[in-house]
Amino acid sequence: MIEKKNLYVANFNCTFSKDKNNEPLLSYFETIIFPAFTRGTVYKKPKSDNEFLFEEVELNFKNGVFVLMGLIVKKTHLEIKTRYDEQGVLTTTNDLVQSDPFSYFIINLQNHRMVLVQNQKGSPTVTDFDRTASHILSMYVREHNRNVSQNENRLPKPNLNVVTVPHSGKIEEELKNISKIESAVLRFYPLNGDISANELFNELREMLDKLDSKTGSTQFNNPQNHKEVTDILKDTKGTVRPTLRVVYDNGSRRTLRENDFSENTKIQLDESSSFHKNMSEISEKVVNHPHYNDTSVENASIYQRYLSKLEIFFSKRKQEEK
Secondary structure (H helix, E strand, O other), X not given: OEEEEEEEEEEEEEEEEEOOEEEEXXXXXXXXXXXXXXXXXXXXXXXXXXXXXXXXXXEEEEOOEEEEEEEEEEEEEEEEEEEEOOXXXXXXXXXXXEEOOEEEEEEEOOOOEEEEEEOOOOOOOHHHHHHHHHHHHHHHHHHHHHOOOOHHXXXXXXXXXXXXXXXXXXXXXXXXXXXXXXXXXXXXXXOOOOOOOOHHHHHHHHHHHHHXXXXXXXXXXXXXXXXXXXXXXHHHOOOOEEEEEEEEXXXXXXXXXXXXXXXXXXXXXXXXXXXHHHHHHHHHHHOOOHHHHOOOHHHHHHHHHHHHHHHHHHHHHHHHHO
């Protein structure tokens, strides 16, 4: 059956802290990223019975670049309290039905942009992916380092931030009925080859480097220039986590985060098709997507530096699968 699915574009920004430097994602792809994603580690969401894990993860070649792709699965139970019986009478029940909704993901290794496609209602979100990936990477590094005796064999700490790329139209739509912005907070983290065109962002990141800090934030209280706030949000491009506390024209209050400014694209997938067939359909859909293909000069340089290693690793994996 062919159904429309929600597709989101995000920035999979991952660096590794080593000797006070921030090494790019590809520097530890073979030794941390790939083994962590393929070992089947389960992440249990706090204060919830939901569990998340990655399945069908593989290195592949799509649209002329290497990608890491697979599924993120949510293991959950649906609670059924009432249902109609055979006589059409609404009766009380206390049933739990297992459900394992999933989402497809593709991470472009040239610019670390990713797409996530939800297979159904209740499928894992970009936030679920962020928390799961952060957990499995941290767990893999900690377990490895516990089992090595020499410092030179220790793996560096991962710094991962998966942030949806904001859409200019969605930003304007969310802010058009706002009467007041009580505060605007921008949270920064080390970038993996992205170069911001916003001078404010660059200055704040320079301060992180000077202070030898991995994360930081700046807060603007009651900003009156809403247009300038809108322009700043457009410039983030998934490289900053924004949080806005706002008051609407009707007096209601709300906290807006990066997911509130993201746009979902509709894509048609055949649920009876194979995993690889649907991955190809998704790849064809995003081949011309501007946010997915946005690649800085530094992104391209890093990718070229590690391309031969990816090719060797890819060939080795293919041989192992035969």
